[in-house]
Amino acid sequence: MRTIADHVLDIAQNSVNAQATYVKINFVxxxxKIVIKIKDNGCGINKEELSKIFDPFFTTHEEIRRVGLGLPFLKQNAELTGGYVHVSSTPKIGTVLEATLFKTIDCQPIGDLAGTFAALVTSSTGVTWEIRRCLGKECYDFSSKALDGVDLSSPKVIKMIFEYFKNMESSL
Ligand SMILES: Nc1ncnc2c1ncn2[C@@H]1O[C@H](COP(=O)(O)OP(=O)(O)OP(=O)(O)O)[C@@H](O)[C@H]1O
Ligand SMILES: [Mg+2]
Incomplete structure (x- = not known):
């Protein structure tokens, strides 16, 4: 895990793996500091599993070759900066994850956030994505509802979406 964007990808993929049809990402x-909040309407996590999600190699997705290191790494990296990760979840309703990372010397670089957002919205099309990204007082919002009827199998369209997020990031 090299960048914070890699963490965002992993947490959002957790929501997709939990069969979410709605995922809201706030990256503020x-x-x-950096505060990441991801809320989904996936299968949720029961009490017993919730106590294990930060254990290295705990996974309920062996069938799709997950290894169970995403959340432990996020927690470790957040805590290294003096921050924390909190997960609350209700089975059959969904999950909310909130991570705070302080911008100390130990904080990872943010990485390719634009590419991460674009990859998520173009690859997991069964999900309605709501993204809010803020840097200081400047924010942009994206909803994948704007892509209804758009042909996401077209490389041209995919390129445009990657460009869109790149431009939004540079506008901040
Ligand atoms: N949003 C979520 N909804 C439901 N369950 C979740 C969610 N996020 C995490 N989990 C549960 O926590 C477990 C651990 O998550 P973690 O990201 O650490 O590992 P993983 O996704 O299984 O594997 P890896 O991230 O290494 O590919 C998951 O296998 C899943 O059971
Ligand atoms: Mg994961």
Missing amino acids: EDHE
Whole structure:
């Protein structure tokens, strides 16, 4: 796990793996910290599993070759900066994850957030994605409802979506 964008990809993929049809990502950054909040309407996590999600190699997705390192790495990297990760979940309703990372010397680089958002919305098309990204007072919002009827199998369209997020990131 090299960048914070890699963590976003992993947490969002957890929501997809949990059969979510709606995933809301908030990525809010200021001069001192980064707060990531991801809410989904997936299968949720029962009490017993919830106590294990930060254990290395705990996974309920062996069948799709998950290894169970996503959340332990996120927790470790957040705590290294003095931050934390909190997960609350209700079976059959969904899950909310909130991570705070402080911008200390130990904080990972943000990485390719634009590419991560674009990859998510173009690859997991059975999901309605709502993304809010803020840097200081500047924010942009994206809803994959805007892509209804758009041909996501077209490489041209995919390229446009990657460009869109790149432009939104540089506008911040
Ligand atoms: N949003 C979610 N909804 C339901 N269950 C979740 C969610 N996020 C995590 N989990 C549960 O926590 C487990 C651990 O998550 P984690 O990201 O650490 O590992 P993984 O996704 O199984 O594997 P890896 O991230 O290494 O590919 C998952 O296997 C799943 O059971
Ligand atoms: Mg994972």
